[in-house]
Amino acid sequence: MRISTGVARLDSLMQGGFLEHSFNLVKGTQGAGKTLFAVNYLLHHAKNGEEVLYVSMEESWENIVKNLPEGMKKIYEEVKERVHHLDFSGIRPLLGKDVLDVNLLAEVITTNMKVYNANIIALDGIAPLAPKYGTLQDMRTAIFELSHRIKRAGGTMLFTSEGRSSGAEEYVADTVLILYYDGLLRRIQILKMRGSDFVYGKHGFKIGNEGLEVYPSILPGVSSQTPQKMKFGIKGMEKILGSVYTGDVILLTGPPGTGKTLMAYYFLNEAAKNGEKSIYVSFSTPENVVLKRARDFGFNLNRCKIMYQDPFSFDPYEFMWKVHKELKNVTRVVLDGINEVETNDEIRKAQHVFLKNLKERNILTLITYTTPVIISSYSLGNINVIYLADDIIDLRYAEIGAELRKVMVVVKSSTMSYEKGIIEYDIEKDGIKLLGKAEYLEGIISGIPRRLEMKKRVEKFFK
Ligand SMILES: Nc1ncnc2c1ncn2[C@@H]1O[C@H](COP(=O)(O)OP(=O)(O)OP(=O)(O)O)[C@@H](O)[C@H]1O
Ligand SMILES: [Mg+2]
Known part of the structure; x- marks a missing residue:
């Protein structure tokens, strides 16, 4: 089964969307649209009647909602009883020295998944794990552990990371999507997708008022007829x-x-x-x-x-x-x-x-x-x-x-x-x-x- 990315026309470029029970990375520089991508994913599934869970480690949920485009805010208002959020940005100082442990993170997320019966999860920003897992190898192991436990609990998770970080996350992720923004045009590229074919190259990407849209670089084929x-x-x-x-x-x-x-x-x-x-x-x-x-x-x-x-x-x-x-x-x-x-x-x-x-x-x-x-x-x-x-x-x-x-x-x-x-x-x-x-x-x-x-x-x- 495939789980929709929630982005118009993107699913068709990746054989229907994310694999069920997978761990999927959206990567991009600041302002590329990672947070909106994550929220868009959740809102899409909440609109379909599913329970969804947002995990933030840096920005508060209230702040994220405040900054949504107006149309997305409206959609959120309609479905908000199914959108649950876990805010680590508040408790991180209590953990001492800003160090976030992957076991703790996995435990809290999977518990909340059970409590809310939510299998659609978005985790915005994994950078806060970096202080504890300094080397590439440690970070890989940590993200792998997180991914393993969330998948085992039945989750299909989207997580975001900034372009400049280590690369451990690409290695673990089942799907890697890259968002580009040069201040003028936005582009999206599917970099990898385990067990799936996908459409290579960059595609048009737009942050619209009511959500995200992809404009593929290809058009659906049609069978041509005899010329008249x-x-x-x-x-x-x-x-x-x-x-x-x-x-x-x-x-x-x-x-x-x-x-x-x-x-x-x-x-x-x-x-x-x-x-x-x-x-x-x-x-x-x-x-x-x-x-x-x-x-x-x-x-x-x-x-x-x-x-x-x-x-x-x-x-x-x-x-x-x-x-x-x-x-x-x-x-x-x-x-x-x-x-x-x-x-x-x-x-x-x-x-x-x-x-x-x-x-x-x-x-x-x-x-x-x-x-x-x-x-x-x-x-x-x-x-x-x-x-x-x-x-x-x-x-x-x-x-x-x-x-x-x-x-x-x-x-x-x-x-x-x-x-x-x-x-x-x-x-x-x-x-x-x-x-x-x-x-x-x-x-x-x-x-x-x-x-x-x-x-x-x-x-x-x-x-
Ligand atoms: N209503 C809107 N219409 C078009 N673009 C918008 C709208 N609202 C926000 N944006 C654009 O969306 C981008 C912000 O997206 P988002 O916060 O998801 O980025 P991000 O990748 O999470 O950034 P960061 O790395 O800073 O967290 C900005 O470039 C902003 O200009
Ligand atoms: Mg963000």
Whole structure:
């Protein structure tokens, strides 16, 4: 049998939770969330009607409750008759020289387990054992004794320790969970789990008002279906881009003002026309502004879930799960302006996991990426989703006939039959118009085109 850790989605990463009658360590530096983890574990089981026991050696229980997030405090108020606490912080001075003996500790804990019929136990901080058990070997023996007696009494215990201590506790523990906090993002890692497989690596971790949450670095798999042909949503686009299928990722790059968001509205409007659900995520524009703009253009985003993601507080795992939660029956997703998000290895990994999942779900995805306004050189820049895109459309400005006009070029297509030429388009009052191939010019994507000489034009005609 497995005993839940009490943390949303963490159990699924460790085959259902802690083993029954086990001794489990949560380790982390100050403020990493160890105490809250311990309390969260107890509250979860108390909510399920179990009797639980908190053992503190340093901080008083009253103080811990006082510092709980409001939501957790409320939960505590509802279940408090089942939450028992043993406070050693008060009696430690009576023991003389602050020395806590492991036999005494084990005796008091197991007696209280019997008295309250509690098998879910949390012991916050084992550092107070250190003065008596100076060497690593002594500490191991002591913790082993404690673990042995609590397990024998039927307990499933969680205990916490600070990152810097000896390592004896990792050795004895059946499970080791590490909490990380760099002042910005929280992460959790399962370091070991006896007799169990688990999901390796760091996962997102959050202290929410009502408790702790884990955002795994992986998403649940889905069995993919045969791809179906889809319409982009702009008249004539399929002729340029080639066929578009469910599960494709289309990348739209280009400088500001070339109509990327507008094209995204077309793309979503197509879903709305078919009565389908979609999701639009903006990394630059709040929801209400997005909605107003789309309405002004006459688009229908009724069945579209609009989400704003602040790029400065972006946690890739949390983001991935936030969107994932909304994916049911969704056929299209737009990620508008992902250039706003900085990239690092973790973000690249999350992007890969997330887009692969969208593919498996047969969702058609459009990603827009704003490039700098560069006329006269050609580069798609450092866009890491390039490798994940099935189709890439690049939008550009070009100087044609002493005007700054707009052109698009398909850089990559998942089909063979796409338009290799450069297409001029315009944004008019009533929307985007694809004007056709800019045939008599060359060097357009360098930004400064030249007229093709007559000889070449003739050659081209006969080709
Ligand atoms: N309502 C809340 N929302 C978000 N974060 C919170 C909330 N309440 C507390 N925190 C954060 O939780 C952290 C404290 O967690 P906790 O006391 O469990 O850490 P700890 O690992 O036990 O630390 P120590 O080693 O000092 O005992 C702090 O970083 C605090 O900012
Ligand atoms: Mg603490």
